[in-house]
Structures are given as C-alpha cells and as structure tokens.
Amino acid sequence: MHELYMELFNKLGIPEIFGEITWPIIPFVCVAALLIIVVLFLVLMERKVLAWLTIRKGPNRVGPFGFFQTIADAIKLLIKEDIMSKDTNKILFTLAPMIVFAPIMVIYGLMPFTEKFVAINLAAGLFLVFALSSLTTVGIVLAGWASNNKYSLLGGMRSAAQAISYEIPLIISVLSIAVISETLNLSDIVDAQSGGISYNILLNWNIFSWNIWPAFIGFIVFFICSIAEVNRIPFDLPEAESELVSGYNTEYSGMKFALFFLAEYSALFIISVLMVTLFMGGYLSPFNGYLSNILFQNIIHNQIILNIFVHFEQAFWLLAKTYFVILIIMWIRATLPRLRADQLMTFSWKFLLPLSLLNLTIVAIVKYLLNTGNI
C-alpha cells in the first residue's frame, strides 16, 4: 500500500516528502470516519433498546423505523447557534471539548479491529490507551470550571474524583491480562488468546483460551469500572440530571456540545472494544479457526480473496462481541437506579480494589504454575 501511495505522488509530480508526511494521516482519516458512523449507530441503538426495555416505541418518524433520526439530530446540532454566556472563560470554554475529544480519537487508532486494521500498532499500546483516556478527565474538569456555573463545576469535580478512583481497580485488573499474555501490545494480547486448552476436538476452540476464564474476577471488576469510567448509570453522578441539570456540559450548545456527545459515545464503544480485546478474544472467532476458511476453502482457491473474507469475519466477530457488551451496559442503564456519591467512593476503594488485587494474585499464581509446568 505504501509503495502504491508513493507512486501516486511521483506521477503527480509532488515531492515525495509530502507523501511521507501524509502517509500516517490516512489511517486517522479512516478512523475518524469509523468513529462518526459508530456513534451515529450507537445513539440510535441506545434509544431503540431503551424504548424496547421500557415498553415504548422509541424514534419512529424519520426514515424507516426511525433509522435516520440520529442523522437529523446531528444536522440539527451542526446548524445550531453557538451560545456562550458572558462570564465564561472563552479560551478554555472552546479548548475543553477538543481536549476531551482528541485523545479518544487517538485511542480508536490503537484498537485492533482486525488482524491488519490497526492504525498504530504500538509495543506499549495497552498502557497508552489508559494514559490517553485519563487525559479526557482534564478536559472535563476544565469545561466545568470555564463554564462559570455551579452545576458545571460540581459535575466536573465529581467526574474527576470518579475517574481517578475507578481507574485504579481498572488498571490493576488489566495488569492481570498483561501477566497472562506477557505483552502490552493489543494485537499480541489477542493472538495469545487463540488455540484452546488442548488439541482434542472441541477443547481446541478459541473460546476456552479467552482471558475471561483465568481472570474472571478481573473481568467483573473491569466491567463495573468501565461503566463508571464512561459515566453511565448507575455511575452517572457527573451528569445526574435530577441534581446537576446536565453536569459539566450544561452551558454547552451546538458543535461544542456535539463534540462532548461524540466523545461520550465513542468512549462507550472504545471501552467495550477494549473489554472484548482483553477478555473475550478480540477479533478471534470463538471456534477453532475462522468459519470463512472452513466454508469457502473448497470453493475459493485464491488465497488473497480468502484472506479478505477472513478479515471481514474478524471485524464481524469483534463487532458482534462489542455490541453484545454494549447491549448489557444499556440493559443495566434501563434497570438500575443511581448510586449516592459516598456509596460510589466506598464501593470503589473498599470492594473493587481488594477484589482486583485478589484477581491479580490468583492470575500470577496460575501463570507461575503453568510456566513451571505443574499444571
């Protein structure tokens, strides 16, 4: 691909240096397009699923079954007037949505959607994901402060406190994954989950070697903490409507609000993809080998076309698992009430943190026994 791209520049007579500089930007353009599509679909899905769970109809006017509702909403947000009240800190008010949104877009590039579709394949990718996701907290706090509104400030403060206290059990539970797969590279973590536990039939399915089995407690801790990280019910204190109007984004409107909205739903998608990548085998199929390999190998003999099919299948498995996780998160939203602020802190420090340490200990012992060959 790289040679092809450079050849294009040669034919057009543009110096090669511009090609070298613009080459790394291309994956980001793809990722940005993916992000928009994912969020548009996710908003619609959330509204439809919540309507279904609470026995309502949901959006059903724009397009067939209301499919174009989010597109209409997006257009509405784009052409809305950008209101900024007089006492806001104008520079930080404008800067905050960008600080929230930019790191999340980089995290999209780090995710292994298929074997080859990884925009940035980094050796310490897993570590960078958490570094960048914590960077969004700074933006939220700044948004709360710059709005010059007590509800926004409270929302921003709550968000920072929540993100900091839930990040600790989250990262310790992820540490167990690093222990199991002996790497921080996300693609390698997925690869390490293939192969099953034995060569026997059925036991060699990939589903048996997913990280969820040795690190099951870690998975539960990760799941709870990830809901808290993306500020969703029952942990949606930073934007509790009944107490804080809308939290840190109360004063925002138009495109700036759209950026917050986009960041929130992208974070939901990202954390689900991360959960699937770390615990549920990422883009691997749950069976032994890929279905398209088994089904088409007698029909299609061209290896390249077969590989394309395999890539589509990998994307399918990843998205299927991810949307399953998102469905459960939405189900929780429709079911549970909100926690109190003190309950939130106690739950994290006194329950989740010891549990994540227990998980790390169990995983380390299992790994040691496996390495010495005692199991």
Add this chain to the structure above:
Amino acid sequence: MEVIYNLFFYLISFVLIISALGVVFMPRIVYSAVSLILAFISVAGIFVMLNADFLAITQIIVYAVGITIILIFAIMLTGKISEKKLWIAFAPRTLFAFAISGAFFVTILFAITDGFKLVARESNIFSATLPSLETIETLQTEGTTGIIGKALFTKYVLPFEVLSLLLIAAMLGAIVMTKKSGDNLINHTTKTIEED
C-alpha cells in the same frame, strides 16, 4: 526520513519552548496550568523521538494528567486567585527564585555538554557510546517496557523499594493530617474488649 525526524523535532521543541514560557508569563494562573499540560505532552513527544516509549506514556499519565489535575483542583478550590491577573513582582524573593533556576539551568547545561561525557567515562552507569543500530531497531519493535521492568527488579531493586517507602510515608502523613481526633480507626478485624 531524516528530514521528517528533524521537522518533528523542531516542531515539538518549538511548542515545548512556547508553552514553557507560557507557564511563566501567562497572566492568569489557569492558563499557566493548561500550558503546563502542553509542555508535559511535548516532553513526552521528545521521549518518543528518543525511542523511550514507556517513559513517554508515563510522562503523560503521571505529569500531564495526575499532577495537572491536582494543580487545577487547587486553583479551583482557591477561587480568588484564579480571578486575578498576576505578573512577576520585582522583590528580593523573585531574585532568589531567579538565582535558583539559574543554578539549575547551568547544571543541566553542564550535564548535557561536557559533564555528561565526563561522568559517563568515569562511571559505568551510563554508557558513553551510542547504542547500535540493531538495538535501536529492537527497541522500536519491542518497546522499552520489558527492559525497564527487568532493570527495576534486578539491578535497581533497592532504589525502587526505597522510593516506594517514600510514597508510603507520604500516604501515612496524609492520613494522619486529615484524621479527626474523634475518628474511630478500629477496623473489622479488631474489636474492643469490654472490661468489667
């Protein structure tokens, strides 16, 4: 590739210098804090250019997020400072601050020019020679996380543990300072024995 490397280096250095100046000369303290974030991230960028990926990410997670969030919290909770415009005062205290930072500057200047080479030749902690091309290539593909981890748990295990002792001392200090005198510190594993 050489040109691109240089281009990015000068770009990051430019942003770093401008944001570092911004930290000092911005009239409002919140702007200083925000430009400090930018300065920290630019330093992370320079670490990336030196193939130190683990260090760069640690720079972001500890300094650009952890430290600055505490700073911003402190600024928000002391509401009156954030409203005012501040400027450098010409007082003896300022001269003292200039002297200290000047001493640091000279030290660093000495370290990165002649001093470093001298120290490197005398001791075997720093290797005076540049790493070979193969070493750099393996660093770029495998990252530095494993090497740093091994070094921390073998060669530098004593300094590492001493540092953790420092953190525990800081934590205990925070608990003692915030503890009210009437607080009950008895936990679930111990109980008071009733005396008849």
